[in-house]
Amino acid sequence: MTAVQAERMGAMCDSARTHVNELLVLLSKSKMLHILYILNCDPKPMRFSEIKKSVDSSSTTVTRRLSELEAHGLVKRTAYPTVPTTVEYTLTKDAVSLAPSLESLFGWVLDRADKQ
Amino acid sequence: MTAVQAERMGAMCDSARTHVNELLVLLSKSKMLHILYILNCDPKPMRFSEIKKSVDSSSTTVTRRLSELEAHGLVKRTAYPTVPTTVEYTLTKDAVSLAPSLESLFGWVLDRADKQ
DNA sequence: CGCACAGGTTACAACATTGTTACAAGAATC
C-alpha cells in the first residue's frame, strides 16, 4: 500500500503533483478537517449556524472554508428563499468517499487526546 | 463508528477538547501531513536533507515542523557526532499508529488528483 | 588560507490569514 502510493507519487506528472498539493493545502487550512468531520458525522444537511457553532470560528472564516470546499466539489450548498434565509450544506459523493479516512484520523486524535 | 466518535466528542471534558484542538492545529500546519507521510513511506530513518527535498520548503520551516512533531512525541530525532553533523528522524510508535489513517487520506488525495 | 559539507539558528521583511465591525435583505413581531 505504502510502496504503491510512493510509486504513484514518483510517477506523477507535474499537473497531478499540482493537484495533490492543492488538495493538501486545502485540507490543511484551519478548521477544514473539523468542518468536513462534522458534516460527515450526521448524514442530514447542516445549516450554517450549526457548523459555525461546532467549529467555533468567525462567520467570515466559516464562509470562506465552505466556499472553498464548494469550489473543490466537496460540499453542496443549497439556499432556500425563506425569510430569513435558510442555507443547507451537505457533503458531495466525492467527499463521502473521504469519510473513512477522516474517521480513522479523528479516531487516532481522540485516542491520543484521551491518553493525555 | 461515526456515532461513537460524536458521542466521545460530546462527552469530552475541557482538557480533552483542548488536546483534540491542539492535535488538529498541529496536523493542519503546512507540510505537516506531507512530512508525516514521507516519514512513514520508508521505515528506515530519514535525514534532514531528504525530508527537506521531499517536502520542498525552506529549512526554517522543515526545522520548525520537525521540532513541533518531536515536542508532541510523534518523531524521534537522533544526532550523530560526525563531521559534518548527521541527523536522523524516525516516527515514534505513537506516530506509526497514525500511519493507516494517513495512508487512507493520501490514497483519497491521489485518487482525486488522478481524476482531475 | 579559504571553502565545502550537514543541519541547523537568528533576525527581519514580506506575505497570508484571522477576527472585528458595519452593513444588507425582507417578513414577522413587539
Added chain:
DNA sequence: GATTCTTGTAACAATGTTGTAACCTGTGCG
C-alpha cells in the same frame, strides 16, 4: 417604527506564518 431572525459580504487592523540572507560548528581538501 424598531427590532429580530439567518446568512452572509466588505473593509480594515491585528496577528501569524513564511522565506531569505547571514551566520554557526569542526574536519578535510586543494
